[in-house]
Amino acid sequence: MTHSAALPLPRDDAPLSRFAILLMAVACGTMVANLYYAQTLIDVIGPEIGMSAGVAGLITTLTQLGYGLGIILVVPLADLFENRRIVLISAVATVLGCIAIAISNGPATFLIASVMTGVGATGVQVLIPLASHLAPPERQGRVVGTVMSGLLFGIMLSRPIASFLAGSMGWRATFLLSAGVIALVAVALLIACPQRRPKGGMHYGEVLSSTFSQLGKYRVVRMRAFYQASMFAAFNLFWTAAPLSLIHDFGLGHNGIGAFALAGAGGALVAPVAGWLADRRLTGPASLGALIALSIGFLLADWTVTAGSLIGFTIMAVLIDAAVQVSQITGQKLIFSLDPHARGRINAAYMTVMFVVGALGSVIGSTTYEAGGWSLSAIAGAAIGGVAALVFILFDRGASATR
Structure with missing residues (x-):
């Protein structure tokens, strides 16, 4: 990633500021919440996009499946490539997935977008170890705890937020707003989150096999x-x-x-x-x-x-x-x-x-x-x-x- 002179980015050895820690917590919460929004809205989404009751149950399953695939296939990349870049790419995938969900008009496109959103959300599992890397040893537990609190808040608040937004603005607005918020958080991470380049030295296949x-x-x-x-x-x-x-x-x-x-x-x-x-x-x-x-x-x-x-x-x-x-x-x-x-x-x-x-x-x-x-x-x-x-x-x- 090219560093612009007009936008000084944090160095690999830059200290992890309080703002960066809170930003990581917000990023975790906003990304992981997308795994749970649709769970609350299945009875509304299904009839509108022509999805039968039996198929509607796949909404939750496929989103979680995407998340599971991301954990296996994406998270180990943190030992190969610069970590912030992986998080930003994951955030972009989540944004695109949310937009695709919001504009989908049929079961197939909705379910494919759900898988994509689930895979993108695994960026949080790169972000949490990144926070531990960047934190000083004597504060590592507290830093990880703060970032993890954002994750749990995202899980717990996702359902009431989805219900409120769907009732007042429609279910599609829930995912469009989520895409907008994650895009803003990604820009903030680009500016405020330090980089971390791993030692590397292995091929992707070796990393997967050793996971x-x-x-x-x-x-x-x-x-x-x-x-x-x-x-x-x-x-x-x-x-x-x-x-x-x-x-x-x-x-x-x-x-x-x-x-x-x-x-x-x-x-x-x-x-x-x-x-x-x-x-x-x-x-x-x-x-x-x-x-x-x-x-x-x-x-x-x-x-x-x-x-x-x-x-x-x-x-x-x-x-x-x-x-x-x-x-x-x-x-x-x-x-x-x-x-x-x-x-x-x-x-x-x-x-x-x-x-x-x-x-x-x-x-x-x-x-x-x-x-x-x-x-x-x-x-x-x-x-x-x-x-x-x-x-x-x-x-x-x-x-x-x-x-």
């Missing part, structure tokens, strides 16, 4: 991938079953569910605290505490629903989201400290396990709710956290200790 060997090479990556896959499964379980409980047990409509999700996003505020704990070499206790808190959150959530306490249920949503966030940030602090030259591949392997296994949580959530209502879903969520905590106690053996 999943990182799981065999590092025990800590295997353990942390298991913990976070469990956490992500429980997270997806909760946000699949909880809206059903809000409808049937509390009589809420879409606006009420959106408000509940908005309140639940408060769990993201724990991210800087989790980063501070990681920087204080407390990754082990924080990780175990998060797993235990997840199980307690589900058990108390069952009690609050039985008691008819919407406020209590909301507090448990915040607790569960906070537990997931603490586990994610402490885990990434650990895996990012292993090999700076393989950070992209390590993150790709870690995120693939988390993503594939975690996606089962949505299936478990819908199945358990249909079989036994919210109580059975809550018991399943508590069991997932309990098994992960038991594995930590019996088998972690220092894998989660700060290095």
Whole structure:
């Protein structure tokens, strides 16, 4: 990328400013939110573009599939090519995908655009390791925590934002506005985000083939991938079953569910605290505490629903989201400290396990709710956290200790 004299760009060794950190967090949130906008709008989008109810279910599946492909095929490139450039190309792909979704008039074009948007959104998984590279070691946890908070806010706020915009401006406007915001964020990243050129020295095929060997090479990556896959499964379980409980047990409509999700996003505020704990070499206790808190959150959530306490249920949503966030940030602090030259591949392997296994949580959530209502879903969520905590106690053996 050519540097213009009229536009001085940050050097490779430039310090990571507070503005750049917040910008990275915003970029993560705005890009990843595109994976979830359509989930809320399927019943509106399907009939307008001539998509049958059965095919409409592919909207979510193909967007997530695109994201999964991007994790495997794009994220390892961070070990080969200048990182900011990969993020900017991903942002452009996301913008084009959003525009294509907004102007699509048939199922085929919509679904292809959804895959493209999902692939583009994986730029966030290059941006997070980039932030860890650029942060000083003593602040790495807090920087990653702040950037990750943007990611979680994007996930949690995407559904209420999509519902609001679709109701006031139409569903196409949601994606057009998203494209505009991401384009502005990309320009800001070009100006404010420092570059990072990796050591390289390998071909793309070698990078891909060595990605999943990182799981065999590092025990800590295997353990942390298991913990976070469990956490992500429980997270997806909760946000699949909880809206059903809000409808049937509390009589809420879409606006009420959106408000509940908005309140639940408060769990993201724990991210800087989790980063501070990681920087204080407390990754082990924080990780175990998060797993235990997840199980307690589900058990108390069952009690609050039985008691008819919407406020209590909301507090448990915040607790569960906070537990997931603490586990994610402490885990990434650990895996990012292993090999700076393989950070992209390590993150790709870690995120693939988390993503594939975690996606089962949505299936478990819908199945358990249909079989036994919210109580059975809550018991399943508590069991997932309990098994992960038991594995930590019996088998972690220092894998989660700060290095």
